[in-house]
Amino acid sequence: MLRVLTGFVEELRAIGIPVSMVEAIDAARGIEYVDLGSRSALRAVLGSTLVKNARHYSAFEAAFEAYFSSVGPRAGSVEDEARREDARALLAGLPGAGGPGGGDGDDASDLVAALLRALRDRDEALLQAVVRASVDRLAGIEPGRPVGGAYYLYRVMRRLELERVGAELADAAARDASSSLERRLESEEVERRLTQFRELLRSEIRKRLVADRGPQAVARTLRRPLVEDIDLMSATRDELVEAERVVHPLSRRLATRLSQRRRQGNRGRLDIRRTMRASLSTGGVPVDPRFRRPRPGKPEIVLLCDISGSVATFARFTMQIVYAIAAQFSRVRSFAFIDGMDEVTSFFGAGADFPTAMRRIGAEAEVVWLDGHSDYGNSFGTFRDRFLEDAVTRRTTVIVTGDARSNYHDANAEALRDISRSSRALFWLNPEQQRYWDTGDSIMGIYSPWCDEVYEVRNLRQLERFVEKVAIPTTRPLRPVA
């Protein structure tokens, strides 16, 4: 067991979850107190001793699945065989069953029928039996193939026609429902049961893979980046959904931290009146000096976001975080561009929903001038002519987000220079990997001399760090007054 545990700890570290020596020892001590046959107990022990951040939980779960899926009856053992027998008997007992084993599994209709029945009646035992039988018959697992199981999962789900099963269940539920509220709740219930089934399938498949290739190999193929490390430019849809979920708590946390730091800061001047008042209780001895609270200035922010297809998601995350901590700034104004620039501040009122706001911007604001392909030169030009005087003062920090891929249009670097000169500081966030800058139509190199700092910001971790830096300004302007 100890050897498995060290392997597991190493796997967690490889994912990027920090596990200290002390925590590993705690885990080892904790294991002594649990029933090793129970996966949920083992998961609780390892989870509470090794993982100290809720955001790392999904990565932990995946690794746990790989390493400890064999807890409980071992595949191929006597107990396991007994369970299989039970499953077969259960399935065979159903009306219309194709008999035990069902040949080579060409026909899955008996399984589909059993699945429908199990989901409808919430029959756990039958559901388990269906999971086992369908992995046996439909997955066609090839020993030794280095895959993570997603392929097999897909294969089983297609053969079971899971979508049709879902639709059928939803229809049945809708027929009984009397109101639309009822219908909605029923359809959510169906969705929940299907998700549960998918999870069961997935873990069954993993169990087989681990039995075949060993935990290390499977864990490696399952390894996923922590959510704060997901590359926003190349993220899959699922990864984006996950990032979406954490961006709100993340920005709220940032806001709290910033307001705390702001208030702490250095202590202000001695407050004579309050010190004297406090000294009365100590016989006139000023034991407890009181100070005024300092009031550091808040920076003004102007956001210029490229919202063309490839970098739109990144722009949205940036805006979302900046608006979430808007209280830390004296004013935030935002502008969006593709090949023309327009102010979009009004789209982000209190409680604005960001995906909707972004769609509205695309439709209502004048962000497209000619053909809807990124043109940084013209966008900066428009900004300088129409908004610069009004929006940017010497107290304004300008933040540009975009990949600086201008489709070979004129760079118009003078426009950026003028913006930069009238601002307090200008930062550029580029979501592309630094080694791709200045390749193809990227003209980062032409713009960077006019930026105080250019950052490669590809994931939430980097974005958070940047915003924090901007919100706590250094006391004097970064650039000497021209």
Next chain:
Amino acid sequence: MPTRSPASIAAALEAEGYLPDDRIAQVVFLAERLDKPVLVEGPAGVGKTELAKALAAVHGRRLIRLQCYEGLDEAKALYEWNYRKQLLRIQADAQTDWSELAGDIFGEEFLLTRPLLEAIRSTDPVVLLIDEIDRVEMETEALMLEVLSDFQVSIPELGTIEAASRPMVLLTSNNTRELSEALKRRCLFLHIDYPSIERETAILLSRVPELPAVLAESMARIIASIRSEPIRKPPSISESLDWARTLITLGIDQLDEAAVTETLHVLLKYQADVDKVTASLGSVE
């Protein structure tokens, strides 16, 4: 009396009106066995503080609570010398020799104990709840490390005070900031999320006994559905309890759209959220 198994601790907590899920029971059990503090994290209103209260009741221990806030310091968390009393003592007899007096005014008599020291010095074992630890600054957090790992407090004038009995320690955090690695290392970590539909139904029924079972279940399902919406402040358990009481007061025993919409403001605290949920409740996605 240490409990024998996670199942028995779950039963004991249930008897006190707190319904733990499997994980909560496991971690609490482990914490008792390993003598470690538990760091409980999760959204507001999922019963983090309640867990500590229930645990204290289960073991028949006193609950000592340290509510953290920004600016909390040593003097409010650990101990403070009662300098008013010390000054009085000095002024009361000015004739006494200084060396004698100095030893005298730094005695236990002049020590004001604050929650942490109190928990350590108590001869009966207690449950110490350090609430919302994420609100204090990093530096203050460091001050608790000695208490959490060694169960002792060092006072320069008196020496080290060791725990007369081991307190059971729970820390709660709303996760508004990242806690220090050192603190996390010393604790077991327990993340409590919103309850499953089954557990929420059970909680509603146990806390509001006059609620009909059918109504409780459909409430739990609606609440779960609302929580899945992207809203600013999802309803917490305490808000669902409020909702249950509201429905009973109004005499509603059947939930339809109209009834839900009328009472929605009990569950949701932002008008934008109310609008969003009202709009989406009737639609099937």
